[in-house]
Amino acid sequence: MGLTVRVERRIAEDFPGREGEVVGDLLTELVNHLTDRGDQEDKERIAAATLVCGRGRVDRLLDAVQLAKEDWRDVLVGAGLADAGWKERLEADFGPEG
Numbered sequence: 001m002g003l004t005v006r007v008e009r010r011i012a013e014d015f016p017g018r019e020g021e022v023v024g025d026l027l028t029e030l031v032n033h034l035t036d037r038g039d040q041e042d043k044e045r046i047a048a049a050t051l052v053c054g055r056g057r058v059d060r061l062l063d064a065v066q067l068a069k070e071d072w073r074d075v076l077v078g079a080g081l082a083d084a085g086w087k088e089r090l091e092a093d094f095g096p097e098g
Helices: 003-016 018-033 040-054 058-079 084-092
Strands: none
Touching: 003 018, 003 040, 003 084, 018 040, 018 058, 040 058, 040 084
Protein backbone atom coordinates (compact mmCIF):
# COMPACT_ATOMS: atom_id res chain seq x y z
CA MET A 1 0.00 0.00 0.00
CA GLY A 2 1.20 3.46 -0.83
CA LEU A 3 0.53 6.60 1.11
CA THR A 4 -2.66 8.56 0.61
CA VAL A 5 -2.66 11.82 -1.30
CA ARG A 6 -3.25 13.93 1.79
CA VAL A 7 -0.39 12.27 3.69
CA GLU A 8 1.91 12.79 0.70
CA ARG A 9 0.82 16.43 0.53
CA ARG A 10 1.62 16.92 4.23
CA ILE A 11 5.03 15.30 3.77
CA ALA A 12 5.82 17.81 1.02
CA GLU A 13 4.76 20.68 3.29
CA ASP A 14 6.67 19.50 6.36
CA PHE A 15 9.74 18.08 4.61
CA PRO A 16 10.50 19.86 1.33
CA GLY A 17 12.90 18.46 -1.24
CA ARG A 18 15.00 15.35 -0.71
CA GLU A 19 13.95 15.05 2.94
CA GLY A 20 10.38 14.58 1.78
CA GLU A 21 11.37 11.69 -0.45
CA VAL A 22 13.16 9.98 2.43
CA VAL A 23 10.23 10.58 4.79
CA GLY A 24 7.80 9.21 2.22
CA ASP A 25 9.92 6.07 1.88
CA LEU A 26 10.08 5.67 5.68
CA LEU A 27 6.33 6.01 6.09
CA THR A 28 5.63 3.67 3.17
CA GLU A 29 7.93 1.09 4.77
CA LEU A 30 6.15 1.62 8.09
CA VAL A 31 2.65 1.03 6.75
CA ASN A 32 3.87 -2.02 4.84
CA HIS A 33 5.41 -3.29 8.09
CA LEU A 34 2.04 -3.05 9.84
CA THR A 35 0.67 -6.26 8.37
CA ASP A 36 -1.67 -6.84 11.31
CA ARG A 37 -3.43 -3.56 10.53
CA GLY A 38 -4.88 -4.49 7.16
CA ASP A 39 -7.38 -1.65 6.89
CA GLN A 40 -6.14 1.22 4.69
CA GLU A 41 -7.90 3.79 6.89
CA ASP A 42 -5.97 2.53 9.93
CA LYS A 43 -2.69 2.60 8.02
CA GLU A 44 -3.34 6.17 6.90
CA ARG A 45 -4.16 7.12 10.47
CA ILE A 46 -0.92 5.60 11.76
CA ALA A 47 1.17 7.20 8.99
CA ALA A 48 -0.47 10.57 9.69
CA ALA A 49 0.07 10.22 13.44
CA THR A 50 3.73 9.39 12.87
CA LEU A 51 4.07 12.44 10.67
CA VAL A 52 2.38 14.67 13.25
CA CYS A 53 4.73 13.38 15.95
CA GLY A 54 7.68 14.23 13.69
CA ARG A 55 6.73 17.92 13.77
CA GLY A 56 8.75 18.67 10.66
CA ARG A 57 12.00 17.28 12.08
CA VAL A 58 13.64 14.15 10.72
CA ASP A 59 15.09 13.14 14.09
CA ARG A 60 11.65 13.26 15.71
CA LEU A 61 10.11 11.43 12.78
CA LEU A 62 12.67 8.62 13.08
CA ASP A 63 11.80 8.27 16.76
CA ALA A 64 8.09 8.20 15.90
CA VAL A 65 8.62 5.54 13.22
CA GLN A 66 10.48 3.37 15.72
CA LEU A 67 7.75 3.86 18.30
CA ALA A 68 5.05 3.00 15.75
CA LYS A 69 6.86 -0.22 14.86
CA GLU A 70 7.01 -1.18 18.53
CA ASP A 71 3.43 -0.16 19.39
CA TRP A 72 1.50 1.95 16.90
CA ARG A 73 -1.09 2.85 19.54
CA ASP A 74 1.46 5.04 21.35
CA VAL A 75 1.92 7.11 18.19
CA LEU A 76 -1.83 7.58 17.86
CA VAL A 77 -2.01 8.83 21.45
CA GLY A 78 0.96 11.15 20.95
CA ALA A 79 -0.63 12.72 17.87
CA GLY A 80 -4.10 13.04 19.36
CA LEU A 81 -5.56 10.53 16.91
CA ALA A 82 -6.39 7.74 19.36
CA ASP A 83 -9.81 8.76 20.64
CA ALA A 84 -13.25 9.45 19.24
CA GLY A 85 -13.12 12.38 16.87
CA TRP A 86 -9.85 11.28 15.29
CA LYS A 87 -11.35 11.42 11.79
CA GLU A 88 -12.31 15.06 12.26
CA ARG A 89 -8.86 15.87 13.66
CA LEU A 90 -7.19 14.12 10.74
CA GLU A 91 -9.31 16.04 8.26
CA ALA A 92 -8.60 19.33 10.05
CA ASP A 93 -4.85 18.71 9.98
CA PHE A 94 -4.50 16.99 6.59
CA GLY A 95 -7.50 18.10 4.57
CA PRO A 96 -10.31 16.03 3.11
CA GLU A 97 -9.81 12.52 1.82
CA GLY A 98 -8.99 12.11 -1.81
